[in-house]
């Protein structure tokens with residue numbers, strides 16, 4: 001592991017630290033946040049209060065602050081990170097912005113998702129040309145601690161990846177909510193409705209292996225001819241659910257592109 005300081009111990013920074021801790025990989029990991037109480041997940045000697053100090057111990061800085069906090073953060077850091085590998089998980093902040101603000105040439109842009117909290121993130125990442133093979137291995141090792149990783153060939157692919165994988169957990173939560181509401185409307189009691197929706201999402205584990213059947217084949221396996229599932233899937237197709245999904249995700253990708261264009265975080 002390259003000595004690494006995680007800047008920002010909020011949702012994502014703490015999930016990453018805990019993921020690494022669960023694999024016994026925090027020997028060379030430091031955690032930094034302006035709220036001391038968020039650092040208690042790390043041992044005393046692994047806590048950093050001031051971001052500028054991170055460059056003194058770490059050769060890799062992982063930026064896990066909100067995009068809108070980035071410019072203020074950099075006013076306190078100056079060029080202290082110019083010689084380090086800088087990994088940013090800030091949504092909509094381009095690699096160029098991070099290079100310009102930090103002075104570092106070895107920069108990685110990465111996009112994890114909320115699954116990180118349970119070791120099930122899908123993290124897409126893209127390196128700048130200056131990132132070395134050893135540094136890339138380090139990036140893989142860091143994000144593997146919270147789930148699977150995918151190296152994207154182009155930074156521009158980050159927008160589509162963000163729309164599907166970064167925002168993806170919200171679509172699944174929406175589906176759970178809709179299922180729960182539908183069960184209640186059909187007379188199922190409240191507790192059972194909530195339980196059905198949650199447990200149904202376990203169907204995802206059938207897909208995880210990816211070898212047995214595709215998502216379409218699983219739909220066909222459940223929907224017997226003239227049966228209840230077929231009736232439901234027919235209405236979903238007729239009323240345009242695929243088109244709604246297509247347009248919704250295209251809107252998320254466009255939002256990601258426009259956030260990058262308007263990137264005012266520096």
Ligand SMILES: NC(=O)c1ccc[n+]([C@@H]2O[C@H](COP(=O)([O-])OP(=O)(O)OC[C@H]3O[C@@H](n4cnc5c(N)ncnc54)[C@H](OP(=O)(O)O)[C@@H]3O)[C@@H](O)[C@H]2O)c1
Nearest residue numbers: 008009010011012033034064065066067069073090091112
């Ligand atoms: N949450 C997600 O599902 C998700 C998914 C993918 C990517 N991301 C990206 O991950 C990043 C972090 O998101 P998050 O939800 O983890 O944010 P968060 O919970 O707000 O955590 C950020 C932490 O960094 C602290 N911080 C801000 N400026 C600092 C500074 N100058 N020095 C030290 N600490 C500072 C914040 O303190 P304050 O609260 O005082 O600002 C906060 O404790 C964002 O850029 C986001 O785009 C998030």
